Amino acid sequence: MALRPIIRLGDPILRAVAAPIVDPTDPELARLLADMAETMQAANGVGLAAPQVASGLRAIVWRPIAVRGESSDQIVGLLNPELIPLSDVRELGAEGCLSIPELRGLVPRFARVGLSGIDLAGNRVEREATGFEARILQHEVDHLDGVVYLDRMTDMASLGYGPELDAAREGETL
Structure with a gap:
């Protein structure tokens, strides 16, 4: 495992649509995911694309x-x-991004989603997530489509730096 540099907004790769993975058992993918996990942890993140x-x-x-x-x-x-x-329920919540350091903004997102994909063994994985x-x-799947949270914001006045962000509206149902 190795720490990888986190690409910042402005690099064209963040605006490109990522390519589908053809062979999930390729050993390079295991290394990529391990490096991503280590990089995310080192940056105190909760997700990384x-x-x-x-x-x-x-x-x-x-x-x-967790519960x-x-x-x-x-x-x-x-x-x-x-x-x-x-x-159809969406919630407004504060988001940040390791590729857009320090800034936060209020973003509407679906409150409940289904996720499917493939694990490193080539098995289909399905799960539900809420909140x-x-x-x-x-947020992470958006990155795979060249979308950053700023693109999803409906009110740019909610964009701010960490503690300065007015999160009084967080958790509102839209």
């Missing part, structure tokens, strides 16, 4: 959310992830 470490492949890692809304110690990796909303984990997954 392959384009953020200069890989143009459809791969993500994230930290699932009481706290991040678990486990890190999950998934190849060729696909999301479907499982509800903050659903937000993480939507």
Whole structure:
């Protein structure tokens, strides 16, 4: 495993659509996911997409959310992830991004999503996510399509730096 530099907004790879993975058992993919997990942990992140470490492949890692809304110690990796909303309900919540350091903004996201993809053994994986984990997954899958959270914001006045961000509206149902 190795730490990889995190690509920052402005690099064209963050705006490109990532390529589907053809052979999930390729040993290089295991190395990529391990490096992504280590890089995410070192940066105190909760999710990371392959384009953020200069890989143009459809791969993500994230930290699932435990029962009481706290991040678990486990890190999950998934190849060729696909999301479907499982509800029309959207919630407004604060988001940041390791590729856009320090800034935060309020972003509407589906409150409940279904996720499917492939693990490193080539097995199909399916799961549901709600709340903050659903937000993480939507954020990371967006990266695979060249979308950053700024593109999803509906009110740029909510963009700010960490503590300065007015999060009073966080958790509103849209």
